[in-house]
Amino acid sequence: MASERYNAPAREKHWQRVWDETHAFRTPDATAGGGKPKCYVLEMFPYPSGRIHVGHSRNYTMGDVFARYKRARGFAVLHPMGWDAFGMPAENAAMERKVHPGSWTYQNIAVMRDQLKSMGLAIDWEREFATCDADYYAQQQRLFLDLLAKGLAYRKSSKVNWDPVDNTVLANEQVIDGRGWRSGALVETRELTQWFLRITAYADELLAALDGLDKWPEKVRLMQANWIGRSEGLSVRFALDKATAPKGHSEVEVYTTRPDTLFGASFLAVAPDHPLAKAAADKDPDLAAFCEDCRHMGTSVVDLESAEKKGFDTGIRVQHPFDKSWLLPVWVANFILMDYGTGAIFGCPAGDQRDLDFARKYHLPVRPVILPPGADAATYDVGAEAYDGPGTMINSQFLDGLDTKAAFEEVARRLEKKSMGKRPVGERRVNFRLRDWGISRQRYWGCPIPVIHCADCGVVPVPQADLPVRLPEDATFDKPGNPLDRHPTWKHADCPTCHKPATRETDTMDTFVDSSWYFARFTAPKAATPLDAQAVDYWLPVDQYIGGIEHAILHLLYSRFFFRAIADAGHGGTSGIREPFAALFTQGMVTHETYVAEGEGGKSVWLAPSDVRIEGDGADRVAYDVKSGKAVRIGGVEKMSKSKKNVVDLDAFISEYGADTARWFVLSDSPPERDVLYTDVGVEGARRFVQRVWRLVDEIAERVPAPFAGPPAEIGAEGLKLRKAVHKTLANVGRTIEGLRFNVAVASLYELANAVGSALQPPPSAGLDFALREAAELMTQMIGPMMPHLGEECWARLGYNTLLVNQPWPEAAPALLVDDEVTLAVQVNGKRRDEIRVARTASSQDIEAAALALDSVVRALEGRPAKKVIVVPQRIVNVVG
RNA sequence: GCGGACGUGGUGGAACGGUAGACACACGAGACUUAAAAUCUCGAGGGGGCGACCCCGUGCGGGUUCGAGUCCCGCCGUCCGUACCA
Numbered sequence: 001m002a003s004e005r006y007n008a009p010a011r012e013k014h015w016q017r018v019w020d021e022t023h024a025f026r027t028p029d030a031t032a033g034g035g036k037p038k039c040y041v042l043e044m045f046p047y048p049s050g051r052i053h054v055g056h057s058r059n060y061t062m063g064d065v066f067a068r069y070k071r072a073r074g075f076a077v078l079h080p081m082g083w084d085a086f087g088m089p090a091e092n093a094a095m096e097r098k099v100h101p102g103s104w105t106y107q108n109i110a111v112m113r114d115q116l117k118s119m120g121l122a123i124d125w126e127r128e129f130a131t132c133d134a135d136y137y138a139q140q141q142r143l144f145l146d147l148l149a150k151g152l153a154y155r156k157s158s159k160v161n162w163d164p165v166d167n168t169v170l171a172n173e174q175v176i177d178g179r180g181w182r183s184g185a186l187v188e189t190r191e192l193t194q195w196f197l198r199i200t201a202y203a204d205e206l207l208a209a210l211d212g213l214d215k216w217p218e219k220v221r222l223m224q225a226n227w228i229g230r231s232e233g234l235s236v237r238f239a240l241d242k243a244t245a246p247k248g249h250s251e252v253e254v255y256t257t258r259p260d261t262l263f264g265a266s267f268l269a270v271a272p273d274h275p276l277a278k279a280a281a282d283k284d285p286d287l288a289a290f291c292e293d294c295r296h297m298g299t300s301v302v303d304l305e306s307a308e309k310k311g312f313d314t315g316i317r318v319q320h321p322f323d324k325s326w327l328l329p330v331w332v333a334n335f336i337l338m339d340y341g342t343g344a345i346f347g348c349p350a351g352d353q354r355d356l357d358f359a360r361k362y363h364l365p366v367r368p369v370i371l372p373p374g375a376d377a378a379t380y381d382v383g384a385e386a387y388d389g390p391g392t393m394i395n396s397q398f399l400d401g402l403d404t405k406a407a408f409e410e411v412a413r414r415l416e417k418k419s420m421g422k423r424p425v426g427e428r429r430v431n432f433r434l435r436d437w438g439i440s441r442q443r444y445w446g447c448p449i450p451v452i453h454c455a456d457c458g459v460v461p462v463p464q465a466d467l468p469v470r471l472p473e474d475a476t477f478d479k480p481g482n483p484l485d486r487h488p489t490w491k492h493a494d495c496p497t498c499h500k501p502a503t504r505e506t507d508t509m510d511t512f513v514d515s516s517w518y519f520a521r522f523t524a525p526k527a528a529t530p531l532d533a534q535a536v537d538y539w540l541p542v543d544q545y546i547g548g549i550e551h552a553i554l555h556l557l558y559s560r561f562f563f564r565a566i567a568d569a570g571h572g573g574t575s576g577i578r579e580p581f582a583a584l585f586t587q588g589m590v591t592h593e594t595y596v597a598e599g600e601g602g603k604s605v606w607l608a609p610s611d612v613r614i615e616g617d618g619a620d621r622v623a624y625d626v627k628s629g630k631a632v633r634i635g636g637v638e639k640m641s642k643s644k645k646n647v648v649d650l651d652a653f654i655s656e657y658g659a660d661t662a663r664w665f666v667l668s669d670s671p672p673e674r675d676v677l678y679t680d681v682g683v684e685g686a687r688r689f690v691q692r693v694w695r696l697v698d699e700i701a702e703r704v705p706a707p708f709a710g711p712p713a714e715i716g717a718e719g720l721k722l723r724k725a726v727h728k729t730l731a732n733v734g735r736t737i738e739g740l741r742f743n744v745a746v747a748s749l750y751e752l753a754n755a756v757g758s759a760l761q762p763p764p765s766a767g768l769d770f771a772l773r774e775a776a777e778l779m780t781q782m783i784g785p786m787m788p789h790l791g792e793e794c795w796a797r798l799g800y801n802t803l804l805v806n807q808p809w810p811e812a813a814p815a816l817l818v819d820d821e822v823t824l825a826v827q828v829n830g831k832r833r834d835e836i837r838v839a840r841t842a843s844s845q846d847i848e849a850a851a852l853a854l855d856s857v858v859r860a861l862e863g864r865p866a867k868k869v870i871v872v873p874q875r876i877v878n879v880v881g
Numbered sequence: 882g883c884g885g886a887c888g889u890g891g892u893g894g895a896a897c898g899g900u901a902g903a904c905a906c907a908c909g910a911g912a913c914u915u916a917a918a919a920u921c922u923c924g925a926g927g928g929g930g931c932g933a934c935c936c937c938g939u940g941c942g943g944g945u946u947c948g949a950g951u952c953c954c955g956c957c958g959u960c961c962g963u964a965c966c967a
Contacts, residue, residue, distance in 0.1 A: 005919090219885060223962065226884075231966075256967060269967090309965080335965040345967045353882090354965065433966055552962085669893045669905065677893075681906060688919095689905090695920085747895070747904035754904090757921085825900035830948045832900050856934095870947045876899040878947050 006694035008658025012789040028076040039075035041067040044547030048108035053647035055590040055640030058666040068785035072809035080522040083130035094477040131514035137447040138468030139530040146569040162190040194440040215583035229433025233257035241317035246279035255341030260407035263396035264348040264369035269333035271343040280314040444483040446508030454495035454502040516562035536573035545581040588675040592646040594635035606645040660787035667742040697794040700776040716767035725755040727816035828860040
């Protein structure tokens with residue numbers, strides 16, 4: 001048969017249809033796993049924003065290669081896909097285009113599902129769901145009610161982050177540099193009654209369990225640990241000096257991690273919102289004005305960095321816990337946060353840079369209490385820098401001479417015994433930076449919070465029989481504000497308890513709730529209860545989770561919490577799994593150049609790569625707008641994103657090159673955790689390889705149409721060389737896919753293709769034919785996970801009427817992985833001088849003798865005798881002279 | 882400020898402490914072709930030498946080791962995360 005170009009787009013459709021018709025990727029029944037070990041492979045599910053571009057495809061390709069490989073390795077694989085489908089963009093679309101958020105979302109899903117299918121992903125589509133499906137959010141409402149019953153969901157009035165563009169509340173995790181994570185608008189503070197999930201109840205467990213996540217990137221574990229922010233300290237109550245205390249106040253409580261420095265205290269500082277500050281401000285208009293100023297201070301990074309440390313003396317004085325006659329002034333300071341610790345601190349200028357700056361500015365005393373190791377007590381002085389390290393206590397009465405750690409314990413011990421009122425003066429306290437998760441959103445397109453507010457009965461859960469609380473279809477989106485709240489009828493409901501008219505909750509849940517358990521729902525997506533214990537036990541945890549680093553805190557921390565919380569509320573398995581994701585891989589992005597043209601009124605506008613023509617190369621590259629012909633600026637390389645338009649549409653790509661080329665390209669070259677730059681020449685390289693594999697297999701199939709029963713008696717040198725190359729590649733590809741090191745797997749397959757190409761040159765022989773046939777088959781199987789359509793095509797061309805996806809992963813023959821003869825580098829004093837070929841089993845003595853006999857070695861030794869010879873078997877010889 | 886990662890040819894990147902630069906891209910030469918595309922072959926870190934060969938090379942400076950891109954210490958640079966957290 002004459003070689004024909006492999007028509008990827010056409011053949012890919014064919015094979016996708018075959019997989020579909022044979023239900024090739026249906027998940028094995030959990031109850032009948034057939035004794036197979038299980039493997040749950042999951043990529044973070046997408047938000048259905050419109051279309052998929054090549055950038056998105058990398059994530060899914062990596063998961064798919066892993067899933068297909070594990071499948072071939074005999075695992076029962078669960079590899080599902082769904083849609084994180086609630087959220088603001090749908091409502092924005094509704095406002096802009098007068099379409100219902102639901103129809104907009106489901107249309108996008110239909111388009112994107114087809115796109116994912118056209119990539120040839122080995123996904124069990126029978127398990128697909130969207131979080132906006134009533135079936136899904138109904139179960140989520142059940143979970144919420146059980147969390148409510150357990151006290152893990154609750155309502156409180158608090159200061160919240162208000163996004164004035166999205167018109168909704170945001171969680172702390174969703175405020176980045178003082179701006180809403182989605183809208184980018186400067187966040188305002190408002191006092192509202194909101195629903196919260198008690199993530200702080202799990203702070204300790206979430207932190208401690210990070211240690212066990214040894215298949216997570218260290219970076220992510222660290223980020224979570226920092227976010228949880230555990231600190232151990234002491235809360236200390238200071239008695240107010242009666243002469244200066246405002247009415248109704250007799251004490252103030254501070255939190256400190258350094259009680260050892262208590263004798264270095266020179267002032268107390270409280271937040272502008274602290275009750276004591278408010279009380280004092282009532283009598284002092286200047287102080288009131290100062291507090292008001294502080295509230296208006298910005299919260300952005302720039303504001304904070306440039307903001308001066310400012311304070312105002314309240315005139316209130318407190319007694320030092322160990323010396324009633326020692327009075328300390330209480331200041332209001334703009335850098336004290338009301339929502340951390342107690343909103344009050346004691347300032348020790350010698351031990352804290354901020355306190356020192358503050359003390360210098362307002363001429364407060366600076367008393368050193370810790371002598372750094374090696375410093376001289378007689379001359380030690382605090383200059384411009386505070387010392388916050390360990391050392392020996394000085395100027396601290398009964399603490400003098402102790403080290404800082406012992407001093408901490410001593411102060412804690414004494415203050416715990418000392419009492420004031422009926423409570424001890426000091427109490428050990430573990431403090432967290434983590435706050436409870438505010439999940440109320442004043443939006444339409446989210447999961448309704450299933451409660452009813454009754455004037456008499458209070459908050460009443462919607463009865464199970466009335467679930468789900470469905471979103472009304474006929475909401476309006478023509479004005480800002482919550483469409484559920486202004487809907488004419490939806491919120492009016494009778495109280496389930498007393499049956500009097502009452503009001504439905506109009507807040508919906510943060511969409512991060514939806515994504516905090518979808519992975520568990522995939523294990524039994526049609527179960528009548530939120531989760532099926534048996535399926536949870538069998539499939540969870542997720543064995544390999546793959547997604548972007550941007551979810552290091554938000555989604556991954558919420559999921560770790562939520563999965564635990566719902567388990568404690570009765571929705572776990574029976575085997576006590578607490579962690580949802582055993583292994584996490586954070587993949588790099590696909591990046592692309594950006595193109596910037598001058599639009600109307602001198603405004604910069606982004607141009608899509610498909611609208612740009614490039615001329616020249618290297619430094620002389622010039623880009624032109626295809627439509628106007630005008631030159632455009634080539635901007636920086638950035639992550640592919642809709643907003644910068646530097647995206648390559650997946651459909652266009654696949655219809656030109658095929659899915660396998662896309663898959664191969666995004667796996668090539670760059671290590672998967674790093675970004676990969678999209679270039680046309682890079683894609684061209686991938687496309688060439690697709691054709692090359694096809695030509696090689698085609699030619700071999702022509703030459704050796706059927707497999708041999710076994711190796712011929714005489715394999716020949718060429719044949720043996722090829723066999724060794726093939727089997728070594730096989731071992732390497734398996735190892736590297738297992739470790740998600742796809743770029744290395746790709747490289748070794750390129751190398752193999754080169755070896756196969758070379759082996760086609762020598763004159764035919766039975767031995768070589770056998771080796772070629774074997775090479776073609778194994779190469780086909782090895783590219784299978786990465787280029788599955790081409791794999792099927794080659795498998796068929798080799799004469800099989802089975803499907804490649806159903807073939808087990810081939811085993812490398814151990815005998816072919818070792819060489820009888822090995823090349824050893826010969827070094828003299830660590831410098832490579834020569835190499836020798838010896839039998840693999842050669843003795844050290846023989847190797848040593850052979851090395852010393854080399855001219856190059858003799859020359860390098862310059863007549864000196866060898867002092868020592870180090871022989872590392874099968875690796876290297878080093879002659880020390 | 883704090884925390885982390887990284888730094889290797891023209892480029893993306895390989896390399897259990899053991900022959901640095903695999904593999905790919907770009908480049909050069911050649912074969913095939915009327916020609917082009919496609920394909921195939923060969924070359925290539927830098928410098929020196931006609932040559933066998935020699936010298937220098939993984940950001941910089943030290944150290945450990947028979948041997949360091951890899952481990953340790955100190956710098957420099959880039960990127961990422963995070964921040965009045967008491």
